[in-house]
Each structure stands twice: as C-alpha cells, then as structure tokens.
Amino acid sequence: MSGRRKDELLAQKRFNVESAVIFCQGVVKDNEHMCNHCQEGWGPWSKCVQLAGGEGYSRACANCIWNGEYERCSFWQAEQDPATLGIQNRATNGISPQSQRERPMKHGQI
Numbered sequence: 001m002s003g004r005r006k007d008e009l010l011a012q013k014r015f016n017v018e019s020a021v022i023f024c025q026g027v028v029k030d031n032e033h034m035c036n037h038c039q040e041g042w043g044p045w046s047k048c049v050q051l052a053g054g055e056g057y058s059r060a061c062a063n064c065i066w067n068g069e070y071e072r073c074s075f076w077q078a079e080q081d082p083a084t085l086g087i088q089n090r091a092t093n094g095i096s097p098q099s100q101r102e103r104p105m106k107h108g109q110i
Contacts, residue, residue, distance in 0.1 A: 015068040023045050023062035029061070035061045035064060042063060043061075057070040060075055
C-alpha cells in the first residue's frame with residue numbers, strides 16, 4: 001500500500017476519482033488566479049485546476065474536491081449564497097467534519 005492511508009487511495013472515494021478527472025480535463029489556473037487553498041500549497045495535485053462550466057461542488061478545484069473538501073475552495077465559496085455559508089460555518093465552526101479527522105495534504109503527496 002506504499003504507506004498511504006487507505007481512505008486516500010484514488011478509487012476508495014468517488015470524490016477522489018472525480019478530482020483526478022477534473023485535474024486531467026480541467027483548466028489550469030495561473031498563480032494569481034488559483035483558489036485560496038492551492039495558493040497555500042494544499043491538496044494532492046501540483047496545480048490548481050477547475051472544470052469549465054462545473055456545477056455544484058464541481059465548481060471547486062481538483063485539489064479541494066479531493067476527499068470531499070470542496071467547501072474550503074474559494075471558487076466554490078464564491079458561488080454560494082452568503083446566508084447559506086454563514087449557517088454552514090456556524091454549524092461546523094468553519095471546519096468540515098472531514099477536515100477534523102483527515103490531515104490535509106500538501107501538493108505532490110499522491
């Protein structure tokens with residue numbers, strides 16, 4: 001298993017498969033147009049890639065979709081109703097349940 005956590009294997013989660021597809025078929029963002037988390041170096045992929053015309057959570061970049069963490073992506077957040085975001089953030093104190101139990105990855109850890 002090469003030392004990887006079982007839940008981070010590509011085929012173990014639908015989100016991870018979708019993240020890989022978006023990374024292969026999406027639009028690469030240049031440094032000044034990357035999402036907030038990619039600018040900080042988070043995520044398994046080395047580049048910030050977004051699916052053109054994505055809907056729902058597919059508006060997030062491939063790095064943020066990995067392990068279902070799309071809510072942290074500034075691309076996804078920009079498309080949400082501010083009232084809805086406030087409710088979600090209060091319910092989780094700004095941290096998704098997945099973030100609480102999974103260590104985020106820096107670029108290139110796949």
